[in-house]
Amino acid sequence: DIQMTQSPSSLSASVGDRVTITCRASQSISRYLNWYQQKPGKAPTLLIYGASSLQSGVPSRFSGSGSGTDFTLTISSLQPEDFVSYYCQQSYSSPWAFGQGTQVEIK
């Protein structure tokens, strides 16, 4: 099974900051990496698919990059509504594994 390791597990930042979250796969997954945002008490929502494709309706301050085993999610300028949790998910092979999540907190 492919294991997904996300880092950091939490981070503190301010409105307007640029932040980067990293996701590493235990083996190559090509570009089969998706990113989700989860607000408290809500279902996750898709942000990025195929490592770098922005889901329709997602603000352009979100971007993704990477291939193989190393991937990043970047938020170019944090907005108040972005202080929530983020998860990566590999979709290269079953079982589809998620990272353990990153909580973005207000500094």
Add this chain to the structure above:
Amino acid sequence: QVQLQESGPGLVKPSETLSLTCTVSGGSISSSGYYWGWIRQPPGKGLEWIGNIYYTGITYYNPSLESRVTMSVDTSKSQFSLSLSSVTAADTAVYYCARRSTSWFYFDYWGQGALVTVSS
């Protein structure tokens, strides 16, 4: 706009079977471009994929749960279902149903989630 809605008991006794149904609206459950899946999230923890089902009944399960999981689909009702047997407190979680694309295999539409507590 595709919408998914989970339904089922919120409390299940240990050793019994958890059963949930997801009703799909705003789109066809029989579309060739999608699988339908279940994902769960224990309180305060991360996401765990449980399994996927295609409208033809083809299923894929997480090996860690495969011995206890059964999924089914009823296209006439636009519903798919999850059964998880022999539950323990470790199965307490919010259970989400979701639509999974057959390209890039991402989950693009999710239900609001159903909290299922396993307790006597």
